[in-house]
Amino acid sequence: xxxxxxxxxxxxxxxxxxxxxxxxxxxxxxxxxxxxxxxxxxxxxxxxxxxxxxxxxxxxxxxxxxxxxxxxxxxxxxxxxxxxxxxxxxxxxxxxxxxxxxxxxxxxxxxxxxxxxxxxxxxxxx
Amino acid sequence: xxxxxxxxxxxxxxxxxxxxxxxxxxxxxxxxxxxxxxxxxxxxxxxxxxxxxxxxxxxxxxxxxxxxxxxxxxxxxxxxxxxxxxxxxxxxxxxxxxxxxxxxxxxxxx
Numbered sequence: 679x680x681x682x683x684x685x686x687x688x689x690x691x692x693x694x695x696x697x698x699x700x701x702x703x704x705x706x707x708x709x710x711x712x713x714x715x716x717x718x719x720x721x722x723x724x725x726x727x728x729x730x731x732x733x734x735x736x737x738x739x740x741x742x743x744x745x746x747x748x749x750x751x752x753x754x755x756x757x758x759x760x761x762x763x764x765x766x767x768x769x770x771x772x773x774x775x776x777x778x779x780x781x782x783x784x785x786x787x788x789x790x791x792x793x794x795x796x797x798x799x800x801x802x803x804x
Numbered sequence: 805x806x807x808x809x810x811x812x813x814x815x816x817x818x819x820x821x822x823x824x825x826x827x828x829x830x831x832x833x834x835x836x837x838x839x840x841x842x843x844x845x846x847x848x849x850x851x852x853x854x855x856x857x858x859x860x861x862x863x864x865x866x867x868x869x870x871x872x873x874x875x876x877x878x879x880x881x882x883x884x885x886x887x888x889x890x891x892x893x894x895x896x897x898x899x900x901x902x903x904x905x906x907x908x909x910x911x912x913x914x
Contacts, residue, residue: 789894789903794848
């Protein structure tokens with residue numbers, strides 16, 4: 679059974695940093711691209727970042743580029759999101775999501791996510 | 805404002821057929837596949853339709869998707885109370901070079 683378990687969300691002050699983790703199990707983690715998608719309170723879904731299966735390619739939304747870093751440790755079956763220079767606009771529930779297909783080469787981020795975690799809440803406030 | 809436009813709300817009575825639309829442009833829906841997600845209250849999103857009109861295993865055939873030009877539709881037939889949820893469309897956008905989501909449609913079963 680595929681499981682994605684996010685952690686690391688908490689209350690952080692504006693300008694602060696935070697690292698989210700997503701522990702994966704039930705599938706060959708190193709064979710699939712992974713993504714982070716967030717949802718601000720009462721709002722819709724917003725794609726944040728994606729990383730290829732090997733970690734060699736990364737993609738970011740304009741709203742987070744230069745502030746967030748996505749990475750993965752395939753030996754630990756874990757996905758990460760390092761978030762710096764946080765603002766109130768980053769307040770959201772952050773989901774990790776698994777790509778549905780194994781891709782030879784990741785050129786685009788197809789929003790085809792067949793498994794999602796339950797999310798971890800990040801609140802940016804003073 | 806979302807790149808993909810969805811009506812904020814939709815409703816129907818049990819047994820009815822409901823259509824949720826998603827409007828885009830030539831750079832997203834017009835040239836790429838559409839994906840639909842269902843988000844039940846308090847839950848994570850769930851993949852409902854992929855590649856514009858394909859259902860993952862386990863999704864009832866009451867749910868169907870279609871695409872025409874720069875718009876897409878999700879049709880729910882035989883509406884049930886458990887279909888009450890938020891529905892999101894998504895696609896890759898060639899101009900933005902990012903995936904984009906619609907703003908979501910809240911479906912109410914009356």
